Amino acid sequence: MxxxxxxxxxxxxxxxxxxxxxxxxxxxxxxxxxxxxDDNGHVxxxxxxxxxxxxxxxxxxxxxxxxxxxxxxxxxxxxxxxxPSTFPRVDSGTQSKRDDMRRQLLVEELSSEQxxxxxxxxxxANGRRQPGADINRLMDAVRLxxxxxxxxxxxxxxxx
Numbered sequence: 001m002x003x004x005x006x007x008x009x010x011x012x013x014x015x016x017x018x019x020x021x022x023x024x025x026x027x028x029x030x031x032x033x034x035x036x037x038d039d040n041g042h043v044x045x046x047x048x049x050x051x052x053x054x055x056x057x058x059x060x061x062x063x064x065x066x067x068x069x070x071x072x073x074x075x076x077x078x079x080x081x082x083x084p085s086t087f088p089r090v091d092s093g094t095q096s097k098r099d100d101m102r103r104q105l106l107v108e109e110l111s112s113e114q115x116x117x118x119x120x121x122x123x124x125a126n127g128r129r130q131p132g133a134d135i136n137r138l139m140d141a142v143r144l145x146x147x148x149x150x151x152x153x154x155x156x157x158x159x160x
Contacts, residue, residue, distance in 0.1 A: 032047060032055060034048065034054065106152055106156050110156070113145055113149050117145035117146060124138040
């Protein structure tokens with residue numbers, strides 16, 4: 001029966017070294033960032049300080065936030081995520097028009113897909129009676145149109 005490797009043998013040392021390297025790299029990942037604008041107006045972001053560069057405050061990283069603060073933080077609502085204040089807003093009238101247009105397009109597409117399904121079902125019924133017809137291909141066409149109709153109905157149910 002072979003003996004297990006010693007805890008300080010090569011496989012264990014390499015695993016420990018890799019783990020330490022990951023920890024060191026993770027600490028270095030939260031570096032300071034500087035913004036520099038040259039005479040021509042070109043903007044450069046760097047982690048190296050240089051004369052004329054301004055340090056950008058990125059706020060605390062996840063690693064530096066106290067553990068208790070994370071526990072006390074209110075969990076985000078799963079029903080709605082707030083959008084940032086800088087996010088473009090659309091008034092309700094404009095959104096209503098967009099929803100109406102989208103609904104109309106989906107209804108037209110649903111009607112077209114229903115016609116395609118009827119044609120595919122007819123071809124399948126005729127193909128079953130003919131020797132040498134590719135029944136699998138015909139059945140796949142029917143399934144495709146059925147799936148498309150299902151997805152269109154699902155999209156229609158999501159429009160306000």
